[in-house]
Amino acid sequence: MDRLWSPWRSQYIQSIDTVEEEEGCVFCKALRSCDDDAHYIVKRHTHCATFLNLYPYNSGHLLIVPYDHTDSLLTLDALAYGEMMDLVRVWIRILGDVMRPQGFNIGTNLGRAAGAGIDHHVHLHIVPRWSGDVNFMPVIGDTKIISESMSDTMHRLRERYDAVMERSTAAKPE
Secondary structure, eight states: OOOOOOHHHHHHHHHHHHHHHHHOOHHHHHHHOSOTTTTTEEEEOSSEEEEEOSSOSSTTOEEEEESSOOSOTTTSOHHHHHHHHHHHHHHHHHHHHHHOOSEEEEEOOOSGGGTOSSOSSOOEEEEEEOTTOOOSHHHHSSOOOOSSOHHHHHHHHHHHHHHHHHHHHHHSOO
């Protein structure tokens, strides 16, 4: 069996543990802030917010984060859970329009043993994928190649989201 190692993940997970001990939940802290751009919050919705992942697997790697601070889908408010699932479809469309991926990984890691870097606040990942997007750089060079600044990606996704939502609202009869 071949294995691909990602040593930067352990550094990230250890840094999150330190931040959590000192400052509390990173998602809750970002959600309390009024500076969405500084925290890469692409959009705020009714029960959730959509973030760009600060440590993305690929450009456009999104996180759908409920406002409720809970570590389990079982205890998550039903309205927040429903909105998370609806937002998956919305963001797949937006990412498809803006970034033209050839596929997606969608999921959540519940608990440290399942790979969650932030295990105390449930969140859902949407990762755009392209053929050949896994290369030797992260393994050999301990470097992930992201092809666009996160700020540029955030603004392009936000702009497209607004345009799609405006069009869908305008198309609904009153």
